[in-house]
């Protein structure tokens with residue numbers, strides 16, 4: 001099963017509660033129902049913070065993003 005990361009748009013092999021191999025976001029599949037400014041239990045930071053990190057070239061832990069293949 002393929003899922004598409006809500007944060008960075010990367011498609012990866014996995015489903016709900018698997019982590020994106022690119023940005024590290026734990027994928028839920030219902031991100032659109034969450035408050036994007038609120039931190040939830042599964043991830044360290046909120047959706048909007050995670051998107052800001054990816055836009056700045058970092059994963060959700062603040063490390064540089066891996067190169068896309």
Ligand SMILES: [Zn+2]
Nearest residue numbers: 005008020023
């Ligand atoms: Zn991602």
